[in-house]
Amino acid sequence: MSQRTFPRSALVVACGLLLLLLAALAPLSGCGARRTPNLERIFAATKTRKGKPPIIVVPGILGSQLVNQKTREVVWPSAFRSATDGLALPLSPDLAANRDGLVAERIVETAKLARLAPEVYVYYELLKALREYGGYRDGDWDHPPPGGDSDTLYVFPFDWRRDNVETARELVRRIEDLKRKLNRPDLRFNLVAHSMGGLVARYAARYGDADLPPAGQPPQVTWAGASGINKIFMFGTPNEGSAEALATLLDGYSIQEGLRRRLRLLNKLSREDAVTIPSIFQLLPHGRAAHFLDENLNALEIDLYDPETWRRYGWSPLVQPDYRARFVRGEMRDESAVLASDGRAETLDAYLAAALDRARRFHESLDVFPPAGQSPVPLYAFGGDCEETLAAPVILRDAKKNRWLTLVSPRELRAPGGQKFSRKQVTAAMYEPGDGRVTRRSLLGEGLAATRNSALIDTPLPIAYAVFACDLHSDLQNNQNLQDNALTVLVNEVVKE
Numbered sequence: 275m276s277q278r279t280f281p282r283s284a285l286v287v288a289c290g291l292l293l294l295l296l297a298a299l300a301p302l303s304g305c306g307a308r309r310t311p312n313l314e315r316i317f318a319a320t321k322t323r324k325g326k327p328p329i330i331v332v333p334g335i336l337g338s339q340l341v342n343q344k345t346r347e348v349v350w351p352s353a354f355r356s357a358t359d360g361l362a363l364p365l366s367p368d369l370a371a372n373r374d375g376l377v378a379e380r381i382v383e384t385a386k387l388a389r390l391a392p393e394v395y396v397y398y399e400l401l402k403a404l405r406e407y408g409g410y411r412d413g414d415w416d417h418p419p420p421g422g423d424s425d426t427l428y429v430f431p432f433d434w435r436r437d438n439v440e441t442a443r444e445l446v447r448r449i450e451d452l453k454r455k456l457n458r459p460d461l462r463f464n465l466v467a468h469s470m471g472g473l474v475a476r477y478a479a480r481y482g483d484a485d486l487p488p489a490g491q492p493p494q495v496t497w498a499g500a501s502g503i504n505k506i507f508m509f510g511t512p513n514e515g516s517a518e519a520l521a522t523l524l525d526g527y528s529i530q531e532g533l534r535r536r537l538r539l540l541n542k543l544s545r546e547d548a549v550t551i552p553s554i555f556q557l558l559p560h561g562r563a564a565h566f567l568d569e570n571l572n573a574l575e576i577d578l579y580d581p582e583t584w585r586r587y588g589w590s591p592l593v594q595p596d597y598r599a600r601f602v603r604g605e606m607r608d609e610s611a612v613l614a615s616d617g618r619a620e621t622l623d624a625y626l627a628a629a630l631d632r633a634r635r636f637h638e639s640l641d642v643f644p645p646a647g648q649s650p651v652p653l654y655a656f657g658g659d660c661e662e663t664l665a666a667p668v669i670l671r672d673a674k675k676n677r678w679l680t681l682v683s684p685r686e687l688r689a690p691g692g693q694k695f696s697r698k699q700v701t702a703a704m705y706e707p708g709d710g711r712v713t714r715r716s717l718l719g720e721g722l723a724a725t726r727n728s729a730l731i732d733t734p735l736p737i738a739y740a741v742f743a744c745d746l747h748s749d750l751q752n753n754q755n756l757q758d759n760a761l762t763v764l765v766n767e768v769v770k771e
Contacts, residue, residue, distance in 0.1 A: 313406075313754060313758060314407060317407040317408065320765045320766065321408060323765055323766075324768075325768040327463060328423060328424060328427070329427045330445075330464070331400070331401065331465075331467075332467040332468070333381050333429075333434075334434070334510075336350070336351075336382075336543070337431075337468065338379075338434055339381070340376040342375050347359065349376055359374070359375070361435065365622065367624035367628040369625075376433065381430075382397060383398040384398050397468075397752075399757075401429075404427050411427065415428060415448060422456055428452070432445075432474075436553060437553065438474050441553075445475070445478045449463060449478075449499075453502060462501070462502055462503060463503060464506075465505070467509065468750070469509070470511075473511060476511075477636075477640060479497065479500055480497060481495070482496065483498070483499075484496070486635045486639055493642050494642075495642060495644050499651075504651070506653050506654065507764075509656045510711070511717060512716045513719040513722070513735060514716035515716060516558075517564075517565075517666065518664050518682075520559075520667060520682065521664060521682035523590050524590065526543055546597065558578055559578065562721065563722065564576060565666040566666055567667070569668070569670035569671070569689050569690065570689045571695060576669070581626050581627045589680065592626050593626070604617065643727060645725075646727050653738065656740075657742050657743075657750065658709030661707070663707065665705060665706040665708075665713050666704050668704060670687070683704075685700065710746045711747035718740065719734060719737075720733050
């Protein structure tokens with residue numbers, strides 16, 4: 275396994291983006307100075323327009339605060355690791371039962387790394403734009419305000435570690451409950467979703483409160499959730515998955531070496547945390563969209579859903595002797611993992627198989643497409659395409675150490691036959707345009723199927739509108755050019771006088 279060294283997009287961490295919060299290892303301004311629209315002036319007339327469909331904001335991975343429901347300690351985001359709680363979930367093949375004492379209570383609007391560090395805007399700018407320029411007021415799920423069926427903003431925090439289908443089903447149930455409280459059975463919401471939140475939103479629209487079908491039974495899109503979902507606005511959603519999810523499972527989210535020296539106890543998502551989180555497996559590249567290269571930079575066929583692949587290449591701590599020995603001895607770092615350990619290494623094998631199978635079935639549920647024109651929930655895509663973004667890891671053999679290496683960042687290579695590849699050549703082979711986490715191709719779903727469901731783009735996704743900017747995955751929702759385009763659609767849709 276390679277030691278992760280991040281490309282230019284990794285510099286965001288040193289700038290203080292809450293340790294790769296929202297899965298973004300990228301600089302705060304990768305494209306230099308730019309002019310931005312004056313949203314206050316642009317929407318001065320339209321922000322007071324009444325009758326806009328209500329909005330639900332669905333954050334991405336790492337975007338919700340996690341709190342110990344007994345002690346009330348904020349475990350994420352937190353500058354320092356908790357003495358009693360970690361981010362790892364218990365490990366067993368029963369993914370639905372792998373729970374701990376953490377709950378999601380609110381979306382992360384801002385965060386501070388340390389007392390003297392500057393405050394980091396996470397979803398603050400997005401919510402500000404919706405409130406101040408879009409004319410939306412805050413709504414309460416439990417006690418919706420009078421007239422909460424229009425011009426109202428609801429926020430959906432969730433435990434981003436959990437299975438995405440579980441989260442989508444909870445979203446649908448809360449939408450239906452809110453519609454009952456508002457006495458509006460016909461009400462449909464516009465969903466503004468960032469990153470993984472877009473996958474949650476898409477599943478909710480397609481299948482409503484239904485779980486994945488049993489193994490061996492193909493998914494059938496019912497659009498059961500479309501009765502409560504009008505449009506989905508996707509900011510940096512990995513519709514084909516992200517190779518960076520594999521990098522996270524290999525190495526976790528690490529930080530710049532200089533920052534590590536200054537803040538040694540800084541909280542982060544370690545590789546041992548990551549392997550316990552089903553949602554990260556569900557962010558892996560989808561089936562045919564998964565690309566790998568061999569030491570000659572030729573395409574390499576890899577089945578990401580096969581546990582034997584993970585054992586062969588030594589991917590993740592789950593298959594490595596030291597971790598397995600500690601698991602058997604009950605010496606895991608998190609109390610929850612210790613309590614869940616049954617002292618059997620076979621439990622890790624069963625968990626890995628279950629997590630990969632669940633990811634495969636989740637991908638299949640999103641990648642089956644009805645005939646063109648039969649998608650009642652249009653998608654609006656907002657992304658970045660100025661950053662080199664990992665698309666194809668390189669797998670090569672280290673003959674000296676008799677092991678496989680998986681490269682998730684480029685370096686100079688020499689093939690067994692003697693051919694030498696420069697770092698520039700390797701970068702061109704491994705990377706595609708994107709936002710540093712999600713490629714442009716993945717956001718648009720261009721490699722998923724031959725069926726075209728968009729009048730705008732050659733994609734099976736029902737994309738009605740797509741806009742790109744020079745910004746990074748963690749900042750797409752805060753990009754004022756993208757906000758300008760999203761608000762233009764949102765505030766001009768009036769369904770209630």
